Amino acid sequence: MNDLLRLLIKTFENVGVKILAAFSSVGGWLISLTIFISTYFGEARTNMGYIILAAICFDLGWGIASSMKRKQFVLSQCITKSAMKIAIYLSIFTMICLSEKGLNEDWYISSRVGCAILCAAELWSVCGHILILSPNTPVVRLLSKYLQGEISRKLGIEESKIEEIMNNKEEPK
Secondary structure (H helix, E strand, C coil), X not given: CHHHHHHHHHHHHHHHXXXXXXXXXXXXXXXXXXXXXXXXXXXXXXXXXXXXXXXXXXXXXXXXXXXXXXXXXXXXXXXXXXXXHHHHHHHHHHHHHHHHHHHCCCCCHHHHHXXXXXXXXXXXXXXXXXXXXXXXXXXXXXXXXXCHHHHXXXXXXXXXXXXXHHHHCCCCC
């Protein structure tokens, strides 16, 4: 019995040491915070957060490809914009989830709508990049009239010249 008690005390001491070690670094705090947020919001909301992050990463990838085609690639700007998007989008999504959790924990309608809206914004940007890379992509070509503002902003040219470029299949300058 004494051996069992000593083993139990030693185990508790080891757990305490491990907890102190984990919280003695910034990485330990970040991991703990991530786990807390994941368990607090539950699986469905966490998965929606991952979907938003994936949408931002897709936009980053297509943005890098289109800027390389235009020979205007600046990695630091791409990373900075994506980091800002992550911070902004996840702040918005966190506020939606917190308010929803306060109203009814199992509702999920607000978080699903919020996730859909944030992903749609990224999809719009991705379509603009795809149209810059490959103007003859059939599905995206259908949206070209609506994407002219997005493409104009990305290329830094007037909206009126976009249709001309699309029709002549010229390379944007």
